[in-house]
Amino acid sequence: MKPSTAGLALFAALLLLALASGSPRPAESGSISPSALRFDGARALAEVDAFLLAAGGPRPAGSEANARGRAHLAGRLRRFGAVEEQAFEFRIPEGSLVLRSPWWRDRVRAGEVLSFANLFLDLPGEAPEAILLACHHDSVPLAPGAEDNASAVGVLLELASALEGRRLARTVRLAFFDGEELGLVGSRRYAAELGADRRERIVAAIALEMVGWREGAPTLHFFRSRLYEGTDVPSADLLQRILDAAARGGSRLAVGDPFPGMSILYQSILRIARPPLGSDEGSFAEVGVPAALLAASSFTRFYPDYHRETDAIDRLDPRTLARSGRALEAAVLELARAPRPSPAGEIDLLVRSRRMREPWLRALAAVAGATLGAAALERRLGRATRATALLAAVALLAGALLPGGFDLPLVTAAAPAALVASVALGRRAFVRGLLAAVALLPSLALLGLLLGMDRAYRGAVDFDPSALPIGLALSAVLLATMSAGGGRIRSAA
Numbered sequence: 001m002k003p004s005t006a007g008l009a010l011f012a013a014l015l016l017l018a019l020a021s022g023s024p025r026p027a028e029s030g031s032i033s034p035s036a037l038r039f040d041g042a043r044a045l046a047e048v049d050a051f052l053l054a055a056g057g058p059r060p061a062g063s064e065a066n067a068r069g070r071a072h073l074a075g076r077l078r079r080f081g082a083v084e085e086q087a088f089e090f091r092i093p094e095g096s097l098v099l100r101s102p103w104w105r106d107r108v109r110a111g112e113v114l115s116f117a118n119l120f121l122d123l124p125g126e127a128p129e130a131i132l133l134a135c136h137h138d139s140v141p142l143a144p145g146a147e148d149n150a151s152a153v154g155v156l157l158e159l160a161s162a163l164e165g166r167r168l169a170r171t172v173r174l175a176f177f178d179g180e181e182l183g184l185v186g187s188r189r190y191a192a193e194l195g196a197d198r199r200e201r202i203v204a205a206i207a208l209e210m211v212g213w214r215e216g217a218p219t220l221h222f223f224r225s226r227l228y229e230g231t232d233v234p235s236a237d238l239l240q241r242i243l244d245a246a247a248r249g250g251s252r253l254a255v256g257d258p259f260p261g262m263s264i265l266y267q268s269i270l271r272i273a274r275p276p277l278g279s280d281e282g283s284f285a286e287v288g289v290p291a292a293l294l295a296a297s298s299f300t301r302f303y304p305d306y307h308r309e310t311d312a313i314d315r316l317d318p319r320t321l322a323r324s325g326r327a328l329e330a331a332v333l334e335l336a337r338a339p340r341p342s343p344a345g346e347i348d349l350l351v352r353s354r355r356m357r358e359p360w361l362r363a364l365a366a367v368a369g370a371t372l373g374a375a376a377l378e379r380r381l382g383r384a385t386r387a388t389a390l391l392a393a394v395a396l397l398a399g400a401l402l403p404g405g406f407d408l409p410l411v412t413a414a415a416p417a418a419l420v421a422s423v424a425l426g427r428r429a430f431v432r433g434l435l436a437a438v439a440l441l442p443s444l445a446l447l448g449l450l451l452g453m454d455r456a457y458r459g460a461v462d463f464d465p466s467a468l469p470i471g472l473a474l475s476a477v478l479l480a481t482m483s484a485g486g487g488r489i490r491s492a493a
């Protein structure tokens with residue numbers, strides 16, 4: 001096989017894989033449609049505005065502004081039913097991550113006791129089983145917290161209005177937690193005091209975090225975070241159902257990152273690095289409840305005013321609030337009637353990649369692997385290039401053949417595979433260099449992201465020792481290929 005053919009076949013295969021992993025499943029039958037949804041972005045924005053005005057400033061746990069915001073919130077919730085309050089005190093533990101964070105350092109001490117209060121409202125359904133929708137009503141001390149997280153408070157208030165009068169097969173429980181910014185304090189306390197019985201009744205928990213800024217794109221997340229214990233894998237079933245319902249409702253969500261092709265890479269990076277990211281969904285994942293996070297931020301589109309004084313109402317947009325809220329409304333309607341999602345603990349590492357186990361996708365991966373294998377036998381390619389091709393071929397074939405093991409090989413093989421293809425495709429050194437640089441981008445992005453996160457979190461990024469050497473080894477091979485193999489191609493035709 002000619003190298004150019006091999007390269008083209010490989011690119012085609014990878015492109016198809018990327019497209020297949022990024023597009024939603026075809027719509028299923030059901031009553032969820034854009035016209036059936038009632039959520040309104042402008043009304044949600046008005047709720048955010050009123051909440052911020054009532055609080056009158058940043059709302060850290062235990063502050064007067066926090067209490068004022070909470071009183072206003074309780075008043076708004078009482079329109080829909082009885083409001084439950086869970087008030088408690090909590091001592092900031094020695095060694096808490098927040099003590100090292102730039103937002104709390106010098107503002108809170110280890111051993112300090114603060115008051116917290118969570119608020120709850122039930123929209124009763126026919127069954128005692130519940131879907132829990134959560135947000136936090138507190139903020140960090142310096143930020144007005146319009147996006148983080150008054151936006152989610154407004155979305156849940158407007159959602160209560162949108163769901164009013166609907167027949168729900170399951171109860172929808174709205175939870176407004178305190179002290180998220182101090183380490184998920186409110187949701188942790190609630191989850192711990194639930195007891196096996198009431199915990200069993202929660203079929204799914206969805207937390208909302210920063211859901212309304214102007215340039216934001218609603219995205220589903222599940223972090224393998226060092227903030228939580230025992231939550232290595234998401235409930236892929238829950239995430240898939242939310243995605244499908246949101247798409248049917250006309251508010252398509254991305255998983256992990258909205259940037260084309262970034263989803264798989266992003267999810268892998270987060271699982272490898274286990275940065276202390278995430279929100280109240282983690283408190284439920286920890287106790288075995290299928291959980292997910294809806295946010296309009298991700299790495300390629302992160303809210304620039306996060307935890308700053310500029311996190312004010314003028315940064316929000318009713319259109320983003322509507323996209324988040326309508327996706328959530330569709331998800332709730334789906335989850336209120338569908339079978340229970342299976343809990344965390346599935347073998348799926350990455351949600352979207354589960355569909356790669358479909359036979360035709362496996363076949364595609366096998367073809368891509370075989371094509372690279374053929375490239376490895378191509379004598380006109382440099383030795384190092386052929387070695388890279390062989391490695392990538394083995395990774396792709398292993399991914400195609402091993403049960404449940406497609407995702408990580410794809411990610412680790414993508415960059416070297418693209419490099420081999422670039423070498424095969426490019427005739428001029430300049431073109432080869434350009435293509436190789438593009439092929440290297442994912443690895444460089446990964447490295448930069450890991451170093452950046454480690455600095456931002458002051459050494460708190462926790463690398464997964466099993467995954468990093470694979471990436472580093474492949475990067476080394478890549479560099480060797482660049483310097484040794486790339487220049488010695490005799491013919492690329």
Ligand SMILES: [Zn+2]
Nearest residue numbers: 148149180209
């Ligand atoms: Zn937040």
